[in-house]
Amino acid sequence: MDMTIAISKGRVRESLEPLWQNAGWQFPRVSDSRRLLFPPSDLSPGIVVVRGSDVPTLVESGAVEFGIVGRDILAEQPDHGILEVLDLGVSGCRLVLAGRENRWPEGPVRVATKYPRSTREFFRQYQHPVEILPLSGSVELAPSIGLAPYIVDLVATGATLRAHNLVEIRTIYHSTARLVVNAGVWRTQSASRKLVAQLASSRDIAEAKEGGVGVGRRG
Amino acid sequence: MIAFLDRQKRRYEAFAEIGQQLLKAGFVPIATAPWQDGGLRTDHTPRLLGVAASFPADNQLDPLKLFSLGPVYVPETSRWTETIDVEWVGSVGDTVEGEVLRLLDRILGVLVSEDMLTDPAVMVMGNVGWVRQLGEISGLDSGLVDRHITHWQSGDLTELPDGNWPPKALRDYFRPTEETAFFSRVGPVLGVSRKDIAVSHARMLWDLSMVGRHPYYTGLVFSVYHPKSGAELLSGGEFALTVQGRRFTGMGFVLRLADQGGSF
Numbered sequence: 001m002d003m004t005i006a007i008s009k010g011r012v013r014e015s016l017e018p019l020w021q022n023a024g025w026q027f028p029r030v031s032d033s034r035r036l037l038f039p040p041s042d043l044s045p046g047i048v049v050v051r052g053s054d055v056p057t058l059v060e061s062g063a064v065e066f067g068i069v070g071r072d073i074l075a076e077q078p079d080h081g082i083l084e085v086l087d088l089g090v091s092g093c094r095l096v097l098a099g100r101e102n103r104w105p106e107g108p109v110r111v112a113t114k115y116p117r118s119t120r121e122f123f124r125q126y127q128h129p130v131e132i133l134p135l136s137g138s139v140e141l142a143p144s145i146g147l148a149p150y151i152v153d154l155v156a157t158g159a160t161l162r163a164h165n166l167v168e169i170r171t172i173y174h175s176t177a178r179l180v181v182n183a184g185v186w187r188t189q190s191a192s193r194k195l196v197a198q199l200a201s202s203r204d205i206a207e208a209k210e211g212g213v214g215v216g217r218r219g
Numbered sequence: 220m221i222a223f224l225d226r227q228k229r230r231y232e233a234f235a236e237i238g239q240q241l242l243k244a245g246f247v248p249i250a251t252a253p254w255q256d257g258g259l260r261t262d263h264t265p266r267l268l269g270v271a272a273s274f275p276a277d278n279q280l281d282p283l284k285l286f287s288l289g290p291v292y293v294p295e296t297s298r299w300t301e302t303i304d305v306e307w308v309g310s311v312g313d314t315v316e317g318e319v320l321r322l323l324d325r326i327l328g329v330l331v332s333e334d335m336l337t338d339p340a341v342m343v344m345g346n347v348g349w350v351r352q353l354g355e356i357s358g359l360d361s362g363l364v365d366r367h368i369t370h371w372q373s374g375d376l377t378e379l380p381d382g383n384w385p386p387k388a389l390r391d392y393f394r395p396t397e398e399t400a401f402f403s404r405v406g407p408v409l410g411v412s413r414k415d416i417a418v419s420h421a422r423m424l425w426d427l428s429m430v431g432r433h434p435y436y437t438g439l440v441f442s443v444y445h446p447k448s449g450a451e452l453l454s455g456g457e458f459a460l461t462v463q464g465r466r467f468t469g470m471g472f473v474l475r476l477a478d479q480g481g482s483f
Binding site for chain 2: 062078079080081082083084085086087178182183184185186187188189190193
């Protein structure tokens with residue numbers, strides 16, 4: 001297996017192990033190690049562990065052939081020239097608009113978020129004026145400390161929102177982990193298409209075991 | 220250092236030789252501004268057509284053959300790529316397609332002669348018109364066909380939620396397929412046959428999900444990739460674009476002289 005996959009730290013990485021097992025591969029022991037690079041072997045495609053936001057850059061540049069990254073990150077970084085070829089159906093979560101009350105904002109609104117592009121696009125669809133307050137973390141604090149009355153953030157269980165007395169107002173989109181590939185590699189190397197087919201079967205096995213289609217998965 | 224300088228020299232020689240080939244083929248160089256419409260230049264084509272639109276319609280050459288040199292900005296990456304953009308503006312039919320592809324082949328030949336391409340490149344072709352035709356044959360609403368095309372243009376090849384299209388029997392042809400297999404299966408459905416396209420410096424594959432990255436493509440679309448690194452060397456297709464209230468049709472392509480995969 002000559003291909004290498006860039007994966008993001010955190011939840012995406014944790015949810016991949018069953019997919020590897022179903023594909024007959026052995027997931028490298030990334031959590032027991034400080035290593036970030038696991039070369040391809042007979043047991044697994046190579047793995048590079050990076051920040052999620054860096055995955056599209058690595059794939060586009062050809063440094064790695066594949067990447068696994070949340071749809072939320074792809075939505076924030078379009079036009080990368082990479083191809084999204086498979087919805088892996090894992091790491092499901094939602095991007096939501098949240099505030100103190102379940103009420104659509106009246107008049108121009110200030111929103112704190114790590115997702116400025118998705119937020120701007122969402123409010124543009126409603127032709128609702130918005131001022132974005134870009135934050136890189138702890139977004140849910142914004143309403144409590146008077147930074148912004150609303151936030152747009154990723155939610156898995158909603159526990160963090162509840163802990164900060166926030167409620168969901170709208171779901172903007174569902175996000176799952178996506179397999180992305182360098183466009184040239186996909187179109188010129190048949191081995192890349194075999195790897196995608198293998199992961200697609202593996203995903204189907206995992207979903208059959210769970211008795212349904214993964215959260216928010218398309219197709 | 221000598222290797223670096225030698226690479227730069229060969230790159231310049233290729234650039235100059237391609238310019239000469241284009242002049243010989245009757246194309247005229249037009250400069251486009253690197254800052255356009257409040258943003259960095261990401262595509263020469265609209266600006267080249269803007270130059271064409273600045274002349275009255277009754278003073279327009281048909282065909283109008285233009286090219287432009289210079290880097291384009293790659294959005295979201297802080298990078299610029301050196302490019303040569305070639306546009307044939309006018310009606311496009313089989314003869315023009317053939318002529319543009321022969322020109323493209325001569326350009327690939329320059330890369331071969333400068334040792335920038337040691338093995339045949341991989342040329343992947345698609346056709347937006349055929350995708351629309353297939354939608355019509357399947358009885359699919361044209362709006363839904365447009366949604367699929369936009370979806371693929373954005374780089375998303377996963378299935379749309381309400382899709383159930385393309386038809387299962389043809390899905391294998393929405394990924395790169397050898398030319399003979401493609402035409403033996405898709406040809407009878409669409410009523411098309413393999414064209415005798417004389418591209419000698421590239422191995423040809425067909426893929427109906429290849430619809431280009433720009434919404435202005437209407438027919439044949441193609442990308443040429445480096446056989447080893449997979450870096451995209453060249454892309455283009457048949458287009459229809461309205462600029463300054465004037466509708467232009469034609470066929471063009473852009474060559475990217477990026478320093479990718481050690482090819483340049």
